[in-house]
Amino acid sequence: xxxxxxxxxxxxxxxxxxxxxxxxxxxxxxxxxxxxxxxxxxxxxxxxxxxxxxxxxxxxxxxxxxxxxxxxxxxxxxxxxxxxxxxxxxxxxxxxxxxxxxxxxxxxxxxxxxxxxxxxxxxxxxxxxxxxxxxxxxxxxxxxxxxxxxxxxxxxxxxxxxxxxxxxxxxxxxxxxxxxxxxxxxxxxxxxxxxxxxxxxxxxxxxxxxxxxxxxxxxxxxxxxxxxxxxxxxxxxxxxxxxxxxxxxxxxxxxxxxxxxxxxxxxxxxxxxxxxxxxxxxxxxxxxxxxxxxxxxxxxxxxxxxxxxxxxxxxxxxxxxxxxxxxxxxxxxxxxxxxxxxxxxxxxxxxxxxxxxxxxxxxxxxxxxxxxxxxxxxxxxxxxxxxxxxxxxxxxxxx
Amino acid sequence: xxxxxxxxxxxxxxxxxxxxxxxxxxxxxxxxxxxxxxxxxxxxxxxxxxxxxxxxxxxxxxxxxxxxxxxxxxxxxxxxxxxxxxxxxxxxxxxxxxxxxxxxxxxxxxxxxxxxxxxxxxxxxxxxxxxxxxxxxxxxxxxxxxxxxxxxxxxxxxxxxxxxxxxxxxxxxxxxxxxxxxxxxxxxxxxxxxxxxxxxxxxxxxxxxxxxxxxxxxxxxxxxxxxxxxxxxxxxxxxxxxxxxxxxxxxxxxxxxxxxxxxxxxxxxxxxxxxxxxxxxxxxxxxxxxxxxxxxxxxxxxxxxxxxxxxxxxxxxxxxxxxxxxxxxxxxxxxxxxxxxxxxxxxxxxxxxxxxxxxxxxxxxxxxxxxxxxxxxxxxxxxxxxxxxxx
Numbered sequence: 001x002x003x004x005x006x007x008x009x010x011x012x013x014x015x016x017x018x019x020x021x022x023x024x025x026x027x028x029x030x031x032x033x034x035x036x037x038x039x040x041x042x043x044x045x046x047x048x049x050x051x052x053x054x055x056x057x058x059x060x061x062x063x064x065x066x067x068x069x070x071x072x073x074x075x076x077x078x079x080x081x082x083x084x085x086x087x088x089x090x091x092x093x094x095x096x097x098x099x100x101x102x103x104x105x106x107x108x109x110x111x112x113x114x115x116x117x118x119x120x121x122x123x124x125x126x127x128x129x130x131x132x133x134x135x136x137x138x139x140x141x142x143x144x145x146x147x148x149x150x151x152x153x154x155x156x157x158x159x160x161x162x163x164x165x166x167x168x169x170x171x172x173x174x175x176x177x178x179x180x181x182x183x184x185x186x187x188x189x190x191x192x193x194x195x196x197x198x199x200x201x202x203x204x205x206x207x208x209x210x211x212x213x214x215x216x217x218x219x220x221x222x223x224x225x226x227x228x229x230x231x232x233x234x235x236x237x238x239x240x241x242x243x244x245x246x247x248x249x250x251x252x253x254x255x256x257x258x259x260x261x262x263x264x265x266x267x268x269x270x271x272x273x274x275x276x277x278x279x280x281x282x283x284x285x286x287x288x289x290x291x292x293x294x295x296x297x298x299x300x301x302x303x304x305x306x307x308x309x310x311x312x313x314x315x316x317x318x319x320x321x322x323x324x325x326x327x328x329x330x331x332x333x334x335x336x337x338x339x340x341x342x343x344x345x346x347x348x349x350x351x352x353x354x355x356x357x358x359x360x361x362x363x364x365x366x367x368x369x370x371x372x373x374x375x376x377x378x379x380x381x382x383x384x385x386x387x388x389x390x391x392x393x394x395x396x397x398x399x
Numbered sequence: 400x401x402x403x404x405x406x407x408x409x410x411x412x413x414x415x416x417x418x419x420x421x422x423x424x425x426x427x428x429x430x431x432x433x434x435x436x437x438x439x440x441x442x443x444x445x446x447x448x449x450x451x452x453x454x455x456x457x458x459x460x461x462x463x464x465x466x467x468x469x470x471x472x473x474x475x476x477x478x479x480x481x482x483x484x485x486x487x488x489x490x491x492x493x494x495x496x497x498x499x500x501x502x503x504x505x506x507x508x509x510x511x512x513x514x515x516x517x518x519x520x521x522x523x524x525x526x527x528x529x530x531x532x533x534x535x536x537x538x539x540x541x542x543x544x545x546x547x548x549x550x551x552x553x554x555x556x557x558x559x560x561x562x563x564x565x566x567x568x569x570x571x572x573x574x575x576x577x578x579x580x581x582x583x584x585x586x587x588x589x590x591x592x593x594x595x596x597x598x599x600x601x602x603x604x605x606x607x608x609x610x611x612x613x614x615x616x617x618x619x620x621x622x623x624x625x626x627x628x629x630x631x632x633x634x635x636x637x638x639x640x641x642x643x644x645x646x647x648x649x650x651x652x653x654x655x656x657x658x659x660x661x662x663x664x665x666x667x668x669x670x671x672x673x674x675x676x677x678x679x680x681x682x683x684x685x686x687x688x689x690x691x692x693x694x695x696x697x698x699x700x701x702x703x704x705x706x707x708x709x710x711x712x713x714x715x716x717x718x719x720x721x722x723x724x725x726x727x728x729x730x731x732x733x734x735x736x737x738x739x740x741x742x743x744x745x746x747x748x749x750x751x752x753x754x755x756x757x758x759x760x761x762x763x764x765x766x767x768x769x770x771x772x773x774x775x776x777x778x779x780x781x782x783x784x785x786x787x788x789x790x
Contacts, residue, residue, distance in 0.1 A: 059545060154425050319540060323611075325773070
């Protein structure tokens with residue numbers, strides 16, 4: 001808030017004389033407006049990216065007609081959805097039916113309040129930030145059940161029940177895993193969590209406590225993916241089984257709200273993952289290189305860059321993997337993720353207590369870096385080999 | 400296998416009075432993304448578990464058999480195309496062969512080879528749809544589009560040959576409608592080479608070997624060999640249970656006996672034999688075997704002397720009084736035509752033994768005790784086409 005205030009005063013010095021409630025309204029309102037703008041525009045970008053990425057993976061072009069490279073396609077779709085009639089089937093519970101998408105949206109959008117975009121660029125630096133994210137994002141499950149129940153449709157009911165079971169199950173390992181970085185930082189505030197990782201790539205939590213943190217990161221990402229109903233965990237809206245799951249009966253803008261909520265939730269999960277494990281708004285270069293570009297702070301760029309990369313990974317997985325069955329999904333949550341998460345929490349707690357390992361293992365400097373590099377090199381080799389294989393096949397075909 | 404396992408569920412399963420308080424009737428279809436057409440499945444579910452399932456068919460009934468009695472023999476062909484619209488070549492081939500058998504027409508080896516080429520290309524195209532939509536049922540969208548892309552290329556060949564992409568009216572009584580165009584062999588070989596070298600390995604890499612895919616399917620919808628035979632399953636569904644029954648080997652027609660190919664069989668590699676995975680795997684292997692047959696047929700075609708494909712096509716098909724039953728191996732199993740002739744221009748009676756119909760009949764048996772997601776997997780693995788069930 002301070003930075004908004006300082007900036008405003010610098011640009012409009014006359015504001016200093018304004019009554020205090022005007023200042024508060026403006027200073028609180030501007031970041032809120034920015035968040036609103038971001039959550040409104042974000043899904044448009046993600047949907048376009050999703051359609052293009054899926055298109056390239058499926059050997060087709062994706063949207064190409066509206067605007068250059070189909071850039072305006074999602075805007076056209078949004079306009080279409082806005083103008084479409086919202087259909088209320090007979091016998092739906094109108095109150096709940098209308099309330100459901102709103103609650104889902106609130107649950108998806110509210111965590112943006114505590115996402116830090118920079119050292120001082122944050123709507124509210126709550127001292128319980130991580131807890132706030134976990135608590136608010138589980139609000140949306142109420143909306144999903146509400147939608148399933150109020151639709152008076154058996155498929156929607158199934159979708160609602162499935163999403164309740166799934167989100168509640170995956171929330172537990174996710175929160176356990178949130179504790180791992182929180183214990184190391186000793187704070188629930190997202191700002192403090194980022195501050196712990198300052199000093200370049202090698203200080204990111206992902207690259208410390210070598211075997212613990214990478215596992216925690218991957219597991220948190222998986223649990224987060226399950227929380228926002230992405231394939232392979234998209235059983236609440238499994239198209240081939242439940243038609244459209246909980247939003248079967250929704251149309252027009254209410255349908256769009258569910259979509260917006262889903263994509264925003266993706267962003268929130270990705271942003272939280274990058275804050276916890278990938279250094280949040282910090283630049284990956286040591287010594288704060290490119291943390292600012294002249295007078296322009298680049299924190300927001302790094303956060304969005306990391307979060308969008310994770311979103312890309314989510315889309316990549318979605319268009320590659322098939323869907324799990326309900327019981328297999330529960331199996332993953334309760335029998336794999338949760339026990340491992342418990343073990344990680346206990347082990348991390350143990351090492352944090354010892355003074356000599358409180359800031360990472362002794363071998364981290366020697367092991368974590370080289371191993372991560374080796375892994376990246378391995379991925380590179382695999383990619384090159386795949387490309388070579390493709391080229392050889394193409395040559396064979398041409399012969 | 401005990402007798403009790405072979406008995407169908409009791410009829411009073413569907414008595415509304417007998418419905419448990421926990422249970423719910425779920426109508427799946429006729430408009431549902433997973434039922435592959437206008438199939439309606441009534442499920443009695445307890446939460447996610449299906450206690451009983453009952454398929455309702457007939458939404459696509461178009462009086463095929465009655466229509467046949469009112470048109471002459473060549474006129475039946477377009478109707479036969481529309482039965483199994485995903486594999487139209489196989490339908491017309493069966494009917495043409497049945498009528499030729501009754502009328503005593505012998506076609507030239509050239510025409511036979513052309514028919515084999517068309518039938519096997521159609522088998523590849525049909526299995527592309529079957530396997531592709533199946534992966535979509537399991538939740539993976541990408542392999543579906545990859546396979547449809549390759550099916551397009553097969554359809555391009557068909558279009559090049561006879562002008563149609565879906566319903567060809569290609570096999571005639573006594574021949575085929577068009578000769579293969581010049582350069583067909585080369586184009587077909589290019590397609591097959593790409594198919595063998597890229598599509599199939601990619602498909603196996605991407606989805607068939609995927610752990611989630613295997614976990615979802617292996618051990619689901621297990622149809623034992625005895626059950627399969629007792630319900631008269633045919634084609635890939637029966638071969639998925641490990642029974643090597645293929646009419647191209649057992650009762651060859653069109654010179655299939657002279658081709659070197661293997662009958663694809665379910666192996667039960669990741670679970671019990673006869674699971675959904677096996678039935679799907681058989682289709683994948685069959686595509687490869689079809690490609691083998693096609694290579695041989697194309698080789699043969701190059702050495703063969705071209706004959707007029709209309710040489711034996713009668714101006715007016717005259718069929719002597721009598722009846723014939725002819726069965727052929729369509730992509731979905733044994734397709735049988737029972738044709739009765741009273742010596743007039745129109746058939747007196749045409750009865751079709753549909754492979755999808757019998758596959759559908761085992762559905763209620765296998766569906767008991769499954770989860771809803773497995774029901775989708777089961778319907779997909781049986782690879783039904785409603786046009787052929789309802790006719």
